[in-house]
Amino acid sequence: MSAPTASNSDLLLAKDNIHHLTYFPFHGLAGCIRTTLVLLGEPFENHTLSFGEWMVTKATTPFGHVPILREETKCGKSFEIAEISAIEFFLANRTGTLLGKDFWEESQIRMFHSSTHALITFLIHTVVQSPTSDRPAFLARFKKTNLPQWVRSHEKYLGANGANGHYVGDQLSIADIKTASVIEHMINLTSGEGDTCLISEELTPALMAVKNNLEKNPKYAEWRSSQQYQEFTAGNMGFFGF
DSSP states (O other): OOOOOHHHHHHHTOTTOEEEEEEOSSOTTOHHHHHHHHHHTSOEEEEEOOHHHHHHHGGGSSSSOSOEEEEEOTTSOEEEEESHHHHHHHHHHHHSSTTOSSHHHHHHHHHHHHHHHHHHHHIIIIIITSOTTTHHHHHHHIIIIIHHHHHHHHHHHHHHTTSSSOSSTTSOOHHHHHHHHHHHHHHHHTOSTTOOOOOSTTTOHHHHHHHHHHHTSHHHHHHHTSHHHHHHHHHHHHHTOO
16 A cells, blocks of 8 residues: 555545445444545445455455545546544545644544544444453443543533534534534433433533534435435444444
């Protein structure tokens, strides 16, 4: 995976590139990426893998993980980018608007994004991928410790910014998209019998403002109402249970 030359870097920013995202047929860890692609408004295709197909193709991927984003240019060149955060910030850079107005705002956005990314990856890798016998205990600890801590911290910072649906200033950022892409899953996760509600309009208005603000975006609203989005949601519930 060699670094692109200066001319290739220009190709990567061309607005008529086709984005090819390879992942599984559920939201999982690709929700923020898919949402950012939708908001970008450029051509993109979702390539979904069955687990059988994944076992065949895994060894051919850069690090043995998905998602993977491939950029295909009109002149026939293609560029491959792996790792979730790298893909998200690559797309955020392409938009020119999702990383704040200056270096300080970008640093804050990266901080909040990193916190949410850590939460969801901890859930997937520590709870979902744990042995079946250990999963109830790990999930209970996540609901009692990790998730409430994240909720308190993010509600505080969002509230300090005026509870306007943004982490930084009054402009949509990749941190907003990252959080909006996981809130619904966290609500589902804590909606079972005997669970303590942690995220709601009453309890966490600032966090819910992030979700509600993004859902007002026409492109995102159209994506959420699409058949493919609904299929990914059903896949998420079927595989993860949230």
